[in-house]
Amino acid sequence: xxxxxxxxxxxxxxAILAFTVGMFYAGLRRKxxxxxxxxxxxxxxxxxxxxxxxxxxxxxxxxxxxxxxxxIWIIIAAMTVLMFIPILQNNLWxxxxxxxxxxxxxxxxxxFGSLGMALGAGQTGxxxxxxxxxxxxxxxxxxxxxxxxxxxxxxxxxxxxxxxxLMHFQFTSGHWIILENPFAFLAxxxxxxxxxxxxxxxxxxxxxxLASGPMSEFGGKYLGTMMTGGAVFAFIKLVLFVDLFxxxxxxxxxxxxxxxxxxxxxxxxxxxxxxxxxxxxxxVSPRYRTEQAIQFFWKWPSVFGILAILWALYKNGTxx
Amino acid sequence: xxxxxxxLLIFLIGAITTYFVDSINRKFTGIIAFLFVLLGSLFFYxxxxxxxxxxxxxxxxxxxxxxxxxxxxxxxxVLGLGxxxxxxxxxxxxxxxxxxxxxxxxxxxILGMIGVIISQDFVSLFIFxxxxxxxxxxxxxxxxxxxxxxxxxxxxxxxxxxxxxxxTAIVFIKEHYNTLLIGEAIERGAFNFQQYRYIPIFLLLGFxxxxxxxxxxxxxxxxxxxxxxxxxxxxxxxxxxxxIFGIGxxxxxxxxxxxxxxxxxxxxxxxxxxxxxxxxxxxYALIQVDAKKLLAYSSxxxxxxxxxGLSTGTKLGVMAALYLAVLHAIFKGALFMVxxxxxxxxxxxxxxxxxxxxxxxxxxxxxxxxxxxxxxGIPPLGGFVGKWLLYEALITExxxxxxxxxxxxxxxxxxxxxxxxxFGLFLGQEEKETEHVKEAPISMLIPMLILGIxxxxxxxxxxxxxxxAAKAMQAIxxxxxxxxxxxxxxxxxxxxxxxxxxxxIFSVFIIAFLFLTLKGLKKTRYVxxxxxxxxxxxxxEWENFTFQHNFxxxxxxxxxxxxxxxxxxxxxxxxxxxxxFFGFFxxxxxxxxxxxxxxxxxxxxxxxxxxxVIFS
Numbered sequence: 001x002x003x004x005x006x007x008x009x010x011x012x013x014x015a016i017l018a019f020t021v022g023m024f025y026a027g028l029r030r031k032x033x034x035x036x037x038x039x040x041x042x043x044x045x046x047x048x049x050x051x052x053x054x055x056x057x058x059x060x061x062x063x064x065x066x067x068x069x070x071x072i073w074i075i076i077a078a079m080t081v082l083m084f085i086p087i088l089q090n091n092l093w094x095x096x097x098x099x100x101x102x103x104x105x106x107x108x109x110x111x112f113g114s115l116g117m118a119l120g121a122g123q124t125g126x127x128x129x130x131x132x133x134x135x136x137x138x139x140x141x142x143x144x145x146x147x148x149x150x151x152x153x154x155x156x157x158x159x160x161x162x163x164x165x166l167m168h169f170q171f172t173s174g175h176w177i178i179l180e181n182p183f184a185f186l187a188x189x190x191x192x193x194x195x196x197x198x199x200x201x202x203x204x205x206x207x208x209x210l211a212s213g214p215m216s217e218f219g220g221k222y223l224g225t226m227m228t229g230g231a232v233f234a235f236i237k238l239v240l241f242v243d244l245f246x247x248x249x250x251x252x253x254x255x256x257x258x259x260x261x262x263x264x265x266x267x268x269x270x271x272x273x274x275x276x277x278x279x280x281x282x283x284v285s286p287r288y289r290t291e292q293a294i295q296f297f298w299k300w301p302s303v304f305g306i307l308a309i310l311w312a313l314y315k316n317g318t319x320x
Numbered sequence: 321x322x323x324x325x326x327x328l329l330i331f332l333i334g335a336i337t338t339y340f341v342d343s344i345n346r347k348f349t350g351i352i353a354f355l356f357v358l359l360g361s362l363f364f365y366x367x368x369x370x371x372x373x374x375x376x377x378x379x380x381x382x383x384x385x386x387x388x389x390x391x392x393x394x395x396x397x398v399l400g401l402g403x404x405x406x407x408x409x410x411x412x413x414x415x416x417x418x419x420x421x422x423x424x425x426x427x428x429x430i431l432g433m434i435g436v437i438i439s440q441d442f443v444s445l446f447i448f449x450x451x452x453x454x455x456x457x458x459x460x461x462x463x464x465x466x467x468x469x470x471x472x473x474x475x476x477x478x479x480x481x482x483x484x485x486x487x488t489a490i491v492f493i494k495e496h497y498n499t500l501l502i503g504e505a506i507e508r509g510a511f512n513f514q515q516y517r518y519i520p521i522f523l524l525l526g527f528x529x530x531x532x533x534x535x536x537x538x539x540x541x542x543x544x545x546x547x548x549x550x551x552x553x554x555x556x557x558x559x560x561x562x563x564i565f566g567i568g569x570x571x572x573x574x575x576x577x578x579x580x581x582x583x584x585x586x587x588x589x590x591x592x593x594x595x596x597x598x599x600x601x602x603x604y605a606l607i608q609v610d611a612k613k614l615l616a617y618s619s620x621x622x623x624x625x626x627x628x629g630l631s632t633g634t635k636l637g638v639m640a641a642l643y644l645a646v647l648h649a650i651f652k653g654a655l656f657m658v659x660x661x662x663x664x665x666x667x668x669x670x671x672x673x674x675x676x677x678x679x680x681x682x683x684x685x686x687x688x689x690x691x692x693x694x695x696x697g698i699p700p701l702g703g704f705v706g707k708w709l710l711y712e713a714l715i716t717e718x719x720x721x722x723x724x725x726x727x728x729x730x731x732x733x734x735x736x737x738x739x740x741x742x743f744g745l746f747l748g749q750e751e752k753e754t755e756h757v758k759e760a761p762i763s764m765l766i767p768m769l770i771l772g773i774x775x776x777x778x779x780x781x782x783x784x785x786x787x788x789a790a791k792a793m794q795a796i797x798x799x800x801x802x803x804x805x806x807x808x809x810x811x812x813x814x815x816x817x818x819x820x821x822x823x824x825i826f827s828v829f830i831i832a833f834l835f836l837t838l839k840g841l842k843k844t845r846y847v848x849x850x851x852x853x854x855x856x857x858x859x860x861e862w863e864n865f866t867f868q869h870n871f872x873x874x875x876x877x878x879x880x881x882x883x884x885x886x887x888x889x890x891x892x893x894x895x896x897x898x899x900x901f902f903g904f905f906x907x908x909x910x911x912x913x914x915x916x917x918x919x920x921x922x923x924x925x926x927x928x929x930x931x932x933v934i935f936s
Binding site for chain 1: 719721728735750828829847848
């Protein structure tokens, strides 16, 4: 009985945490962008207000079956992936389903939402949406390659495909993977720039050319749901990188509520630091063309990816 | 009465009967063909058991037909898809010419495939292989009856090359190992790449051509997209698997051995051939504008994955290959049926002409959506299981680490053409030209829906396929293959719980559907595809918002070096050069008596000069 309470309560807690942190970071990004551009900018909680407004609107128009499905698929992908990502080490509240699926599953599950979005945008008939989808899918082929190389390198080096195992290794040994396999971190970091879709890789939404691309026909509750999904996804990506490379979070030595609090603080600190990389890169870069964006990932990031695999093989003694 | 031969007799009688029924009453041709295949399948699964063997003499050669777990596994693909494809054919081919010819060839193809999987000696394997190839050739040229020379020629030539390679290998097996039985040849080590290496290479060539492996795939796109869609379902879904069946047989020597060092290079070469096939098939699929051609190239790519799986030689890898063989039959069969339904209802599958069919053909769209998700390998549908097995096999059990990246590139790029297929035919702008289009007839929808629901169920319970696949693997040399109903695990002990994932996805779907969609559904009205945000400008009636041309142009530009490799051109150049080379010999025949006299004199002089060498 106690177990079930932990499971259900933990799932809710995880969802609320992911949502709050994701929305909060999005607001922070707007603020930082504004300050860099010498504006005052909206308050940090502006995204919550936006969401409240969108959710209180009544939708008048419908875009057919796939249009209805798009926000649902996004929320499915966000919730499912969230349940399989370990948030804190050794914490009953945040255990969820972390041991029931591995990295390959996560990699494919993360595409689910984008696919739903793409199909929904396709049915609206807006050519801007279709162009945005075409760009987004093409870019995905770009950044997934170095990212997968980094993941394969980690899997080979530590002989596991489970993200919880990788996190556990960093805890028990005390070595972070960023130092154990720096090339993998570089490849993943560069591909994360594409994953977050900020400048110079914001070719999907591209406000000036595509009028927000795939999103352009959605409004009201559907847009609000998509925003929520996006915020949760941003959190998921950050936690994934922290879990894989920066040692994860969760303080082992302190028990109880205090331990959880400290762990969450550690998580916030690490994710925030990592989040600032794509944000600051975005602030100073203009937009790439689609083919440039794809080719970017096939150049240096992929070289780092190959080096990461070779390094992993060297480390576990298969090479030489 | 021997069961195996009477099974073949059913199909043969079926072929002849349908041919003649067609000239009496054309209405019943399709139904009779369908009933014959249904009868054959029922007969197969009720009367034929694993371990049945039938031995007889023909012209002094001992022939042996039989069924084991491995061939039983492939019979599911052939007969299962065969029944559905024929049910689909009834309406699809209705009203077209030469139905007797179509159905007779169709039944003969199924006869050939069943023959291939039950033959246990090389002579009957070759005979049935040829029956299968010729019957399918007749169907490839069905739509180009009067232009045979241009349309079917590539398939013809490559099939002939494959057949000659196979025949050569069979002759050498008889010569060196003195047997024609497949089992004995494997036992005596005919395929172990030790002594007579050309024997397995020739056989792999023969089978590889049917499985459309690079660089022998060039016949496939044209043949798959030109033949009637109801046949392509079988052609790509089941007949290409005959090549996989053969490759599996040849490699079974490798699976049986415990230290397979001989196979290192074979493994590497076959694996990379499969990988390159997958990448090139995918790259060409995503630039096609014809949905049928897109599916044809995608078939080539999917077969590449299967070859990669077979080449690993590990339990997980071969399991992935066998699993994908069935799954590819399911989703690609369904997709070719979808293309056929669109072709029948609209008249074309050119994606630059058709779009926005989702509201006209909702059930067809549903099948297309499910099958595309299975193809792309997105959980919780069946395709994901195959992808998972293949990746984990390559990462954990094989030492071919860079092949993983190649496969991953191909399957990520597969999202592009998957989306292109759905968007091109079903989404996008609703056109005036397709306003009258109706949903496909019910007898075409039933087989499509069965296949679609199949890939949904298998996504949660892949054990349904693992069970016969594990038996099949034990029949070709593996020991103790373990499997679980809805749990995937690799040798490092990492697991993925599929049923749990499906339940989670399903429950989130229900909650979101109830609270998000249903709540506001009543008050909304459907707006057409013209009522879109255009920054305040009202689009005119004649204005066109269709985006279908050069859909992935940016990707094409980014990957342009890869598009320079064109196998078609290389084969054409090879053909031209060979022709020029033999053209030189043609010049010897000048038609002038004087020249011939000169040749005779030169020959005599040479004979005199070298007489010591020659006659010593």
